[in-house]
Amino acid sequence: MKKLSIVDIANHLNVSKTTISFILNGRAQEKRIGKELVERVEKFVAEVGYKPNSLAKSLRTGKSNIIGLMVEDISNPFFAAIARLIEDRAYKNGYKIIYCSTDNDTSKTKDLINMFRDRHVDGYIIAPPEGIEEDISSLIKDGMPVVLFDRHLPNVSTDYVEIDNLFSTYNATMHLVQQGYKNIAFITFASHQTQMQARLQGYKDAIKASGLKPVVQEIVFDQNEELIMGPISTFLKKNKNLDAVFFGTNHVGTCGLKVINNLGLKVPDDLALISFDDYDVFKLFSPPVSAIAQPIEAIADSVITVLLNKLNTSSQHISSQSIVLKTDFNIRGSSKAK
Amino acid sequence: MKKLSIVDIANHLNVSKTTISFILNGRAQEKRIGKELVERVEKFVAEVGYKPNSLAKSLRTGKSNIIGLMVEDISNPFFAAIARLIEDRAYKNGYKIIYCSTDNDTSKTKDLINMFRDRHVDGYIIAPPEGIEEDISSLIKDGMPVVLFDRHLPNVSTDYVEIDNLFSTYNATMHLVQQGYKNIAFITFASHQTQMQARLQGYKDAIKASGLKPVVQEIVFDQNEELIMGPISTFLKKNKNLDAVFFGTNHVGTCGLKVINNLGLKVPDDLALISFDDYDVFKLFSPPVSAIAQPIEAIADSVITVLLNKLNTSSQHISSQSIVLKTDFNIRGSSKAK
């Protein structure tokens, strides 16, 4: 019951394996192979359910039909949702996904890129951590299709898909201002990544434009949630005068909500809230939390479209393209007028 | 700057590629290769950073160092968390993960199994949908290491990792009874899967033991949340006499919470709640929802341990083992005494 190879097929039909290969790869006409031979081969192949060994195929052709997907953390709902959608689109186009979580760890990411490379993935989809510029550049220099998403690397010219972070936080901060809040803090992860910087800048711009004072608290990321909640808690306890808080990511937002619950703060009377990213936790909180919703499907679609495009047209002459998508701002009870 | 192969190494050192291969695979001693030659080769290999082409290696050896992971839906927080942990453990042991979401769709799953097979994955980790028995059996018959989790297939003898579903729901239902609730409903997805049946049975057993009347509502799964919330909503509206509801999965629970919010029901005064699975949504709801927490790390650890074990010891003589883990019942405000 062992799997049969192209040679077995060839022997059984008294035809050379070359011919079989040509037929199976749709090059029968081009190679002027007799019509009835083609039919005979196709019939038999379908009958026994023969499938070419993809490893051998990849070895010879250099293509693996695998896409490497690197997210920050697959257990984060945002990345999980993106991954899910990308997976679907990829499978529909005959590509499989190998994925992994970078943890925003530069050296881990380097290892993973090497792994992917070693596995001869055909293309890369990456939410890049800081400090990975050279590795990405080297991938691109070697002609590998690479699409970044969620953030980009300022000094590397690649295709990337992002959202309009700056406008999103600017807009949402302005909303708080219009609702009458005066002491608005921005709590986020300490990071130099483009999306984080843009979100912070959007907040600062809005605060400045409103003649208010910016209050920014940066948290060092850690796997252990206690180490995120701790600093948030002490920050909130120290700044009693705050009347609103803007969380820079869904993870910070979730931890923030836990802290707020622990401290027994009333939302929005004690503290109004907005978070970046939107998901069930925010919708179901009491009161529901206003949030900036990323267009997850559009992001996934754009990413896969750009990548498939690069994969199919081996045209090097297309300069890199960047796609910036709009977000939705879902206003809910947590940011009611004062 | 193209990648260099074992032949390049061999030529450059004036050594045969056979020798290089033996050295790199740690068979130098066994093959009685001179000590200084070994050193010379190892030094050069490290210097130029040569890495064997894994495709060629896999083609020859038949091993790919890839594990296929099939979950129900990678965007579900439970599966995302499990996947994350499995990924970590796998990478640490030199294995990569190819994953996909089955959607509990039998024919999709069959396709995916074939894909994995085609890619020569070394082992399978599967949360199997119904109707996939023959395919799994055939995998096992062909000597592929397979570990199921979250549920198992009654007629297939495989290794699997599960939790004690029946006891979990029995115990939690009893808790509701003890708190004084009399009309307790169980809302779950319509499914014949073992874990779902066991959860339902645990509920029924507890209700029966308490002399109460079981009220079960089965929802047909759908990607579209509206089609899940709809039936829950009409069910709750029809059964005004209910004083408690038990949600059979995190997804049903989340949708249920949305319905409860929409209907403006007070928890636990109008309706007490318990959900299977535990995650942020339940912790942050007001009042926080009592939930059965699966030991996610232990599940992932067990799964990967069992699989690695099967991969390393090619011993066919070990009969299949099943691991059943305990859950934690986190009692919160949603199921306070009446």
Added chain:
DNA sequence: TCTTTACAATAAATCGATTTATCAGGCATT
């Protein structure tokens, strides 16, 4: 001296495909 044995390393076969180069026969052209 001739055969064994141990040692050290290599040539060649193999995995299963794709791709390139080659061949055999029939027909038309000169």
Added chain:
DNA sequence: AATGCCTGATAAATCGATTTATTGTAAAGA
């Protein structure tokens, strides 16, 4: 009759490793 040109199919080379079989030499035993 010799040459060239299609047609239809195949033999052989290739991808980059691992594994098996083989070689050559020097020391040991008969």
